[in-house]
Amino acid sequence: MSIPKTYNPRIAEDKWYRHWLEKGYFYSKPDKREAFTIVIPPPNITGVLHMGHMLNNTLQDVMIRRARMMGYNTCWVPGTDHASIATEAKVVAKLAKKGIQKSDLTREEFLSHAFDWKNKHGGMILKQLTKLGASCDWERTKFTMDDDMSESVIKVFVDLYKKGLIYRGVRMINWDPSAQTALSDEEVIHKEVSSKLYYISYNIEGSGEKLTIATTRPETILGDSAICVNPNDKRYTHLKGKNAIIPLIGKIIPVIFDEYVDMEFGTGALKITPAHDINDYQIGDKHDLEIIDILNDDGTLSKSAQLYVGKDRFAVREEIALDLEKDGFLVKTEEYQNKVGVSERTNAVIEPKLSMQWFCKMKEFSKPALDHVMNDDIKFHPSKFKNTYRHWMVNIKDWCISRQLWWGQQIPAFFYDGNKFVVAQTKEEALTLAKKENPNITIEDLKQDEDVLDTWFSSWIWPISVFDGIRNPDNKEINYYYPTNDLITGPDILFFWVARMIIAGYEYRKELPFKDVYLTGLVRDKQGRKMSKSLGNSPDPIELIEKYGADGVRVGMLLCAPAGNDLPFDEGLCEQGRNFSNKIWNAFRLIQGWEVSDCEQPESAKQAIIWFENKINKTINEIDVSFSKYRISEALMSTYRLIWDDFCSWYLEITKPNYGSPIDSITYQKTIEQLEKILKLLHPFMPFLSEEIWHLIKEREEDIIISNWPKDAEINNVLLEDFENMTEVVAGIRNIRKEQNIPNKDQLVLEVINHQTQSNNLNAIIIKLGKLSSINTISEKPSSAFSFMVKSNEFFIPISDTIDLVAEIKKLQKELDYNKGFLKSVESKLKNEGFVNSAPEQIIANEKNKMADAKSKIKILTSKIASFQNS
RNA sequence: GGGCGAUUAACUCAGUUGGUUCAGAGUGCCUCCUUUACACGGAGGAAGUCGGGGGUUCGAGUCCCUCAUCGCCCACCA
Numbered sequence: 001m002s003i004p005k006t007y008n009p010r011i012a013e014d015k016w017y018r019h020w021l022e023k024g025y026f027y028s029k030p031d032k033r034e035a036f037t038i039v040i041p042p043p044n045i046t047g048v049l050h051m052g053h054m055l056n057n058t059l060q061d062v063m064i065r066r067a068r069m070m071g072y073n074t075c076w077v078p079g080t081d082h083a084s085i086a087t088e089a090k091v092v093a094k095l096a097k098k099g100i101q102k103s104d105l106t107r108e109e110f111l112s113h114a115f116d117w118k119n120k121h122g123g124m125i126l127k128q129l130t131k132l133g134a135s136c137d138w139e140r141t142k143f144t145m146d147d148d149m150s151e152s153v154i155k156v157f158v159d160l161y162k163k164g165l166i167y168r169g170v171r172m173i174n175w176d177p178s179a180q181t182a183l184s185d186e187e188v189i190h191k192e193v194s195s196k197l198y199y200i201s202y203n204i205e206g207s208g209e210k211l212t213i214a215t216t217r218p219e220t221i222l223g224d225s226a227i228c229v230n231p232n233d234k235r236y237t238h239l240k241g242k243n244a245i246i247p248l249i250g251k252i253i254p255v256i257f258d259e260y261v262d263m264e265f266g267t268g269a270l271k272i273t274p275a276h277d278i279n280d281y282q283i284g285d286k287h288d289l290e291i292i293d294i295l296n297d298d299g300t301l302s303k304s305a306q307l308y309v310g311k312d313r314f315a316v317r318e319e320i321a322l323d324l325e326k327d328g329f330l331v332k333t334e335e336y337q338n339k340v341g342v343s344e345r346t347n348a349v350i351e352p353k354l355s356m357q358w359f360c361k362m363k364e365f366s367k368p369a370l371d372h373v374m375n376d377d378i379k380f381h382p383s384k385f386k387n388t389y390r391h392w393m394v395n396i397k398d399w400c401i402s403r404q405l406w407w408g409q410q411i412p413a414f415f416y417d418g419n420k421f422v423v424a425q426t427k428e429e430a431l432t433l434a435k436k437e438n439p440n441i442t443i444e445d446l447k448q449d450e451d452v453l454d455t456w457f458s459s460w461i462w463p464i465s466v467f468d469g470i471r472n473p474d475n476k477e478i479n480y481y482y483p484t485n486d487l488i489t490g491p492d493i494l495f496f497w498v499a500r501m502i503i504a505g506y507e508y509r510k511e512l513p514f515k516d517v518y519l520t521g522l523v524r525d526k527q528g529r530k531m532s533k534s535l536g537n538s539p540d541p542i543e544l545i546e547k548y549g550a551d552g553v554r555v556g557m558l559l560c561a562p563a564g565n566d567l568p569f570d571e572g573l574c575e576q577g578r579n580f581s582n583k584i585w586n587a588f589r590l591i592q593g594w595e596v597s598d599c600e601q602p603e604s605a606k607q608a609i610i611w612f613e614n615k616i617n618k619t620i621n622e623i624d625v626s627f628s629k630y631r632i633s634e635a636l637m638s639t640y641r642l643i644w645d646d647f648c649s650w651y652l653e654i655t656k657p658n659y660g661s662p663i664d665s666i667t668y669q670k671t672i673e674q675l676e677k678i679l680k681l682l683h684p685f686m687p688f689l690s691e692e693i694w695h696l697i698k699e700r701e702e703d704i705i706i707s708n709w710p711k712d713a714e715i716n717n718v719l720l721e722d723f724e725n726m727t728e729v730v731a732g733i734r735n736i737r738k739e740q741n742i743p744n745k746d747q748l749v750l751e752v753i754n755h756q757t758q759s760n761n762l763n764a765i766i767i768k769l770g771k772l773s774s775i776n777t778i779s780e781k782p783s784s785a786f787s788f789m790v791k792s793n794e795f796f797i798p799i800s801d802t803i804d805l806v807a808e809i810k811k812l813q814k815e816l817d818y819n820k821g822f823l824k825s826v827e828s829k830l831k832n833e834g835f836v837n838s839a840p841e842q843i844i845a846n847e848k849n850k851m852a853d854a855k856s857k858i859k860i861l862t863s864k865i866a867s868f869q870n871s
Numbered sequence: 872g873g874g875c876g877a878u879u880a881a882c883u884c885a886g887u888u889g890g891u892u893c894a895g896a897g898u899g900c901c902u903c904c905u906u907u908a909c910a911c912g913g914a915g916g917a918a919g920u921c922g923g924g925g926g927u928u929c930g931a932g933u934c935c936c937u938c939a940u941c942g943c944c945c946a947c948c949a
Binding site for chain 2: 005006007172190197213214215216217260261262265266269270271272273277278279280281282338339352384385387388391392395491494495552559560562565566567568570572573575576578579580581582583585586587588589590591592593631633634637640641648649652656658659660731734735737738739741744745822829832833834835836837838839840842843845846847849850853854
């Protein structure tokens with residue numbers, strides 16, 4: 001059969017993925033083996049696969065595939081998140097295109113549209129993951145709004161309410177005027193913007209005096225309840241008991257005194273708008289001021305504003321500035337850098353708003369989650385995120401969990417008799433509870449809270465609810481699969497998700513939800529911007545896979561992705577991955593093209609096999625260590641070098657027979673064994689290629705995906721070192737060929753003086769790779785020859801007629817100078833009493849060895865130079 | 872404003888308790904080579920005052936101080 005020169009990923013990928021599915025390798029049921037579990041960070045149903053997902057899921061797949069080979073019962077649970085705000089926004093937009101307003105629909109009608117949308121688009125991203133080779137247990141695919149999942153969420157809500165951890169109250173919250181819902185603090189991003197600071201003067205009632213304040217939001221003067229100054233501010237003490245008049249509307253408000261006000265800032269006078277600023281609210285509360293909410297939910301001005309009613313807050317800002325200026329109230333404006341909060345989802349500028357919402361008390365509740373991370377029961381990789389985590393946890397605030405949306409789990413609070421309510425799993429239970437208060441209540445009288453829960457209120461129990469551990473805490477699956485092993489996700493959702501899962505884990509399982517958290521970096525584009533769905537700057541991963549193969553893309557992502565480091569994405573990395581695929585493919589092509597016969601095994605092959613067996617064991621050890629430290633890119637690099645350098649450049653170059661000659665059966669057999677081992681090591685990183693070659697080597701039942709992960713063994717380090725030295729000898733010969741332009745077909749003789757190292761065993765290899773006719777041991781150096789040194793052995797290639805004496809002497813002189821300098825530094829170190837007295841014995845012995853070594857090199861070099869100069 | 876982390880070759884990063892020739896890897900770059908698995912390749916090469924300055928030590932990329940630059944997280948100063 002003829003095998004193409006380049007590897008074609010298309011042939012392997014779909015074929016093997018289907019095969020693995022058919023064989024059921026991805027599916028997991030509890031059994032006697034130890035479980036290895038990962039729950040996927042459920043991507044939003046609104047999302048399509050982007051580079052962040054690629055990185056994340058490749059890492060998860062690597063961990064799962066390796067664990068599977070190590071004999072664990074692996075279970076990778078996939079699924080999607082209903083993403084309440086994002087999805088609702090998409091559905092609303094889609095309906096709007098059809099001319100349908102959300103307000104035209106009943107809740108049920110809207111939800112039916114939303115589920116239609118979810119059914120159409122929601123599975124897309126999971127389908128894309130299969131292209132990447134993700135070995136998820138697809139039979140376990142979950143959605144955060146599946147009936148059982150929602151039921152678990154509601155159960156948790158009711159439970160926490162009963163425990164007194166959930167309460168309802170009027171608080172200052174973050175209002176998103178675009179989505180028209182409350183947000184948690186975490187959903188608000190503070191951005192620096194250039195804005196203006198407006199200086200506005202207020203007339204003081206009953207005097208000609210004016211009082212000037214500074215504000216970035218002049219439109220909010222319509223909601224002012226007071227002007228506040230610092231009681232220690234001598235400029236304003238005389239205003240005690242006076243009133244100010246709000247410009248344009250003429251409303252009279254008191255001048256109040258509070259030390260909160262910074263005398264240095266602006267004019268030292270602060271307008272107080274309790275409805276639209278958290279600080280003003282607190283001052284207003286303290287001084288018992290009127291709260292005037294001048295904004296509607298959509299960010300337009302309300303009737304309470306009196307002016308500009310129905311106009312947008314930003315339009316009003318400009319308009320009111322003009323009007324104030326016209327009437328002489330605007331003193332001046334200044335350029336000003338300040339920070340505004342915007343909605344993480346809609347990018348709308350957040351309004352602080354006083355509103356009735358549901359909250360979860362976090363302070364005490366989160367304590368175990370903090371402790372168990374700080375004492376490494378749960379390990380973060382890299383550990384620097386422990387700091388960030390701690391900082392957030394100790395400053396944790398109550399979590400606003402209600403959202404004024406329809407898409408999500410509706411809050412199970414049922415109202416009756418006006419403001420009275422009960423919290424219960426079902427309306428029937430609620431009725432029973434309500435009847436205790438008022439026996440006349442009927443089920444029709446109960447009205448469920450319109451709001452839904454924050455999306456993260458469902459995803460924080462994800463590792464438990466996917467195994468039904470909330471509804472049935474003692475079921476077999478949860479006890480088997482929980483706690484999960486690795487959580488692999490981005491640091492951007494450390495608080496949104498990771499921290500809260502840990503909290504929920506200790507609350508509902510009394511146990512950690514996962515043992516290790518691997519926080520990836522963010523994938524950035526070439527301008528250093530975060531790649532994300534909202535920016536739309538991510539290359540299409542499916543196109544990349546088509547171009548470079550899934551394995552190539554996986555390798556490309558992993559090579560540059562040490563834990564926690566951002567990676568600027570460069571397509572060249574995928575190219576490197578593809579080239580690597582091809583390298584392995586061609587190594588395989590070479591081997592399968594060999595003609596096997598009973599001829600004698602060459603000495604060089606014998607030595608190469610022994611060496612490579614040691615080398616592979618050493619590398620397996622390195623790879624295992626890297627994995628245990630979650631240094632996945634290092635594990636891959638070890639594998640990469642083992643294959644490219646050790647296997648291809650050395651092992652195969654040594655063992656491959658001369659052109660047209662057959663290979664002996666022992667070497668052939670051994671080579672196949674080595675190749676198989678290598679493919680196993682490669683499998684977690686490059687599943688398709690490894691499976692493809694595994695089966696092309698020979699027909700067999702067993703698939704590599706479930707083969708055993710190779711174990712490391714005793715390593716003969718002396719042998720490895722000898723081989724290293726040997727490679728330097730070969731490099732020396734190649735160097736001389738290159739410098740002197742000696743073609744490979746010209747066979748050379750290599751002469752060695754007192755060649756004492758054990759690498760005599762490796763002479764056969766040197767002869768083969770150096771294209772030598774022989775290696776001779778000599779006692780005196782030849783009169784003129786090219787030469788090089790490896791350790792303290794001197795090698796010669798005698799070709800007197802072509803040698804460039806001047807260049808050769810120059811080269812030797814350079815080497816001599818280096819060694820002299822080196823000797824000097826070693827000697828001075830050894831003369832230093834401080835060093836000799838305080839350095840450990842081993843270090844001193846090493847220095848002495850170095851000195852002896854340098855001395856002997858200097859001696860050799862000096863005499864060599866002399867002999868050249870004489871000739 | 873508070874906290875955390877980083878700064879090592881053109882790029883992306885290793886460098887474990889200070890001590891072997893410790894200044895490394897991969898990519899890229901330069902030179903040569905279409906040789907018989909692979910040009911998605913081979914052989915060789917150049918390349919860094921380890922951000923600046925100070926200190927501790929016999930010895931510092933590694934520990935301490937300081938400055939600079941960058942990044943991240945948190946935060947209610949108009």
